[in-house]
Amino acid sequence: MKLTIKRLVAFSIFLVTALHLSFAHAGEGVFGWIYTLDLQPKGKLEFEQRLQLNQIQASGSYDAWTARTELEYGLTNDLQIAGYINSYYTSANQNYTNQEACGDAPTCTGGYGVPSSHDPATAYKRGGIEGGSLEAIYRITNPVTSPVGVGLYLEPTWGRNKDELEAILQSNFIDDRLILAGNVVAANERLKFIENDNVPESMLDFLVGASYRFAPKWSAGVEARFHNDYSELNLRNQVQRATFVGLNIHYAAKNWWVTGA
DSSP states (O other), X not given: OOOOHHHHHHHHHHHHHHXXXXXXXXXXXXXXXOOOXXXXXXXXXXXXXXXXXXXXXXXXXXXXXEEEEEXXXXXXXXXXXXXXXXXXXXXXESOBOOHHHHTTSSOBSOSTTSOTTSXXXXXXXXXXXXXXXXXXXXXXXXXXXXXXXXXXXXXXXXXXXXXXXXXXXXEEOXXXXXXXXXXXXXXXXXXXXXXXXXXXXXXEEEEEEEEEEEETTEEEEEEEXXXXXXXETTTEXXXXXXXXXXXXXXXXXXXXXXXEO
16 A cells, blocks of 8 residues: 555544553653664553654755554563554655766755666655564663663664664663663664665664653653664675764653654
């Protein structure tokens, strides 16, 4: 089924309103991009819906929406497993400024998610189910009972645009009114939207953030991502790097919560 952005947003809102109230128990996510060690207790379920927008390139228009529909389950008090359904919607037009890709044209339609077989002179719009992911987080030490919380994270992803294996080493420091957190993320990927080839690449991220509970149900903070891309597997041949910094805000009621970042 093809998804328009209106359907994608409506689907996300429907899932949040229909399932969040019945499944949410614990494991609030106060950050937008950083994983923490606030896991589901043993035998508890939580539904989580994420909606992300990537947009704006050097020229033209580019909007890439991704939605992740997740169920988390506490296998033990220190081991959480989860499953995702990933969906997407991409709209691009005259947005790619790489001269090697565009030839003599000043711009051409392209970018992540746009197949190499697509006519670069025309706009591209498409959406649908991307694929699925599995996830496991193991908490080695708890930041509530230890000075520093340490955990391990593993997430394999299979999809129509890419396959990915992602691993995270994470630490959480102060889990009271102030939460300090950091992640180290390494991933090997194979891109599938480039015609006749599964293009290998890898990435390495460092993420740090702080969140402060300034009212009984409200938290706010800042987080940063230091991103590195490589054109080969296992972090070989670095091709670009970027730094992202932004604010976050979090609200938690008894049976549901929402975070914007």
